[in-house]
Amino acid sequence: MKARFKYRFYPTTEQKQSLARLFGCVRKVWNDSLALCKQSEKKPSSADLQKIVITQAKKTEERVWLSEVSNIPLQQSVADLETAFKNFFDSCKGKRKGRKVGYPKFKKRTNSQSARFRIGGFSFKNSGVYLAKIGIFQPIWSRELPSEPSSVTVIKDCANRYFLSFVVEVQPVHSDAKNPSIGIDLGIKTFAVMSNGEKAESPSYKKLDRKIRKLQRKLARQPKDSKRRNVTQIKIARFHNRIADTRKDFLHKLSTKVVNENQVIVLEDLNISGMVKNRKLSRAISQQGWREFRTLCEAKSEKFGREFQVISRWAPTSQVCADCGFKWGKIDLSIRSVLCVSCGAEQDRDQNASKNIEKVGMGNRHDSKRAQRDCQTTSVAEPYEASRITAPSGR
Structure with a gap:
């Protein structure tokens, strides 16, 4: 199985300029490819896009600066766009599970930036990592890589932090559980x-959340593209x-x-x-x-x-007694514990739900219908029934 190992690094001023140039080229290739796909009646293939937005674009005066960076991350940018379109089409056809995937969007300079290097575009030199046409970086090796990476992605987030993310092969570890x-x-x-x-x-998170909301109100009052607004955006990102x-x-x-x-x-x-x-x-x-x-x-x-x-989300885990299986029905969120009238056990709402989740997952469900037939009490717990419901507590 594959896993990602992420390490932070601190580039020099010259390396920051080289990375900014790399991120700009990758972003421009993505946006040019996406604009070309929108203009075409039929979506061009990945090979055709690379030929137009990379190979032919380097020969023009407007895009000659694409030759200043490695060709590998530019090709990976087109490949990533192809993957984004595939996910979008599979989601529209119902082949992809989960929420609907939206149409690919243009990349912005103010968002998080990334560039991916595959084998041939990076190498290890002593304790550093060499990226083609950029230089050697010294990441903080918090742990060793379990195997040789197949690719590395250099990332700059919205708070101007830099990371190297490696994709490696990890072997499953089998051990006994308690x-x-x-x-x-x-x-x-x-x-x-x-x-x-x-x-x-x-x-x-309340203390940090209050600071974010205060800075967001300040950001709304500042004019766009101003230096103070950019500083506020970085503070919010941090x-x-x-x-x-x-x-x-x-x-x-x-x-x-x-x-x-x-x-x-x-x-x-x-x-x-x-x-x-x-x-x-x-x-x-x-x-x-x-x-x-x-x-x-x-x-x-x-x-x-x-x-x-x-x-399943429809399993009534909070409506059934975990001990006897009696179903008391829906109860208000403010009620945190219930006294079961069938077996007399006082059940904490969350603790009772976790026990039922385990039983449903393991296939050991109570016969709730039989429990309801044997008891004449109403199934729905009412807040004024002090004998069945204890005092509520905050969650």
Whole structure:
């Protein structure tokens, strides 16, 4: 299986100028290719695009500066555009799963910049990495590469940070797990409640989020293309990066712990695109990274030989008692614990849902219909029934 290893580096002033020239050429080739595709009745092939926007363009006075950079990242830019069109067409035809992929867009200078080198365009020299027609970079090697990389991508993000991203082949690691299975219920304040009783609190992003919103109001008042506006944009990007780095560190540590300790990991398929339509919770939901956590668990399960399962979003995990299977029905989000009238057990809402997620994923479901027939009590819990519902607590 393939994996990415990302390292930060600090280029010199001359190297920054060379990278800016490289990013500009790659961006221009992409935009020229996309403009040509829009003008043509039939989409040109990748070979025809390379011939027009690279080979022939270098011979003109307007694009002669394309010869100052390596030809490899320019060809990869056209290949990436071909992949973007393929994903768009497959999404329109229903061949691609997930959300609809939009039509390729033009690249901007203010967005994140990248250029990809395949084998032949980069090499290792001592402790540095040589990129064709640019020079040698000294990345911060936080860990060793497990194998020879097949490609390297040089990245500059919106906060002017530089990274080298290597694609390498990683062998799966098989090890014994402590627990046979685990179910995980994802939330906002308590990010993950697990069926074994453990809880993982999400980092607080409120302080950084307030600073971002304050700077965004300031940005709206500043004139476009002004120096102060550009400085404000960089400040906003840095705060966004701090939130993203904090979230990524938390999700990596939690997913690694979950995968190492459990043989079967069961999550619930959440309708995140529908949940963010709630304007009161959309910002908090977007900051949690539920989908990223699912992706990390799935990738690490494949790496460590674990089984990863996702149950249907329609499974009534929060409406059924995990002990006896009695279905009490839908309850308000403010109600955090329920006293089951069938078995008398007091169930924490999130803990009960995580146990049901594990049972559904493992195929050990209760006979809820039989439990409902044996009990004469109404299935829906009402907030005023103190004997069944305990005091609510914040989530």
